[in-house]
Amino acid sequence: MAADNSFPYTPTPGKLEEFLEKLQGMGVPTRIDKQYLSSVGFASSNSRPFIPLMKKIGLLDRSGKPTELYTKGLRGGESGRALLAAGIRSGYGNVFQIYSDAHNRSDTELATFFKSHSDLDDKKVGLAVKTFKVVCKFGNFNSVAGAAGKEDEGDEGDADEQDESTKGRHQRQQGSNGAGSVVINVNIALSVDATSDAAVYDAFFAAMAKHLKGLTDGGA
Structure with a gap:
């Protein structure tokens, strides 16, 4: 069974939210x-669990030094909230493995999971759930899914445009050559050695015209 600190908690979840908000502007x-x-005004022993919690979700490294997720996620404004959500998903990986939308789950569901995966008593489980919910407020868990949805929608739109374009070309061909007709284009490339004798070129084009006329007459 996982140790109690697998779900860091603070007796004052409200202070945790205040602390994280303060860090965004410092x-x-x-x-x-x-x-x-x-x-920075959080001298109470109840604030000490903030540190292991921040390490759990990747805001701090093992030594307590702020990470890139701290600078670009927590302090990255609206665009950074998606990064922070990814850090929370990673830190609470076992929770999100069971509930992909753990950030939206009820306290009761989360409490059941936390209790079955730790040695926390009921009171501490309740605090761990509240701590988790506070952290989730700082992440945008829908941004990645939303972007993927827009991308898929764009792909479908492109495919529809391509289908319409192909259909239009097919209809134009049928309209100009008759329904069900097939158009075959043949490209012939011939070469003549360089020469200054104009008669050579005259003979060449005369022969070519003769053969092309024969093809045309035969197809009539």
Whole structure:
């Protein structure tokens, strides 16, 4: 069974939300530790779980140093929310493996899962669920799916345009050559050695005209 810290929790989920919001408007620190928490107004021991939680979802590395997900995700504005959602999915991989929309699941469903995959008691499970829900507020879990949907829609539109274009060409061919008719184009390439004698070219074109006339007469 997984250890309790597989689902970090804080007794004050509201403070966690306040802290993450504050980080979005502050400079990037070299490291986030207990000392840093105190320096920005979160000195309570209830705030210490913020650190392992941020490590779990990839905002901090093992040493507490902010990662690229911290700078481009948490502090990346609206566009960064999709990146943060990916970090949350990765950190809570076992949850999202069962519930692909875990961020939208009820507290009861999540509590059942958290309890069955940890040694947390009922009270701590409740806090772990609330902590998870707070973190999910900062991610946009629909952006990737939405972009894929638009891309698929665009592909379908292109395919429809191509079908209409092909259909139009087919109809034009039938209209100009009769219904069901087949048009065959034959390209013939001939070459003549370079010469300054004009008679050579005259003879060449005369012969070519004769043979082409024969093809035309035969097909009439």
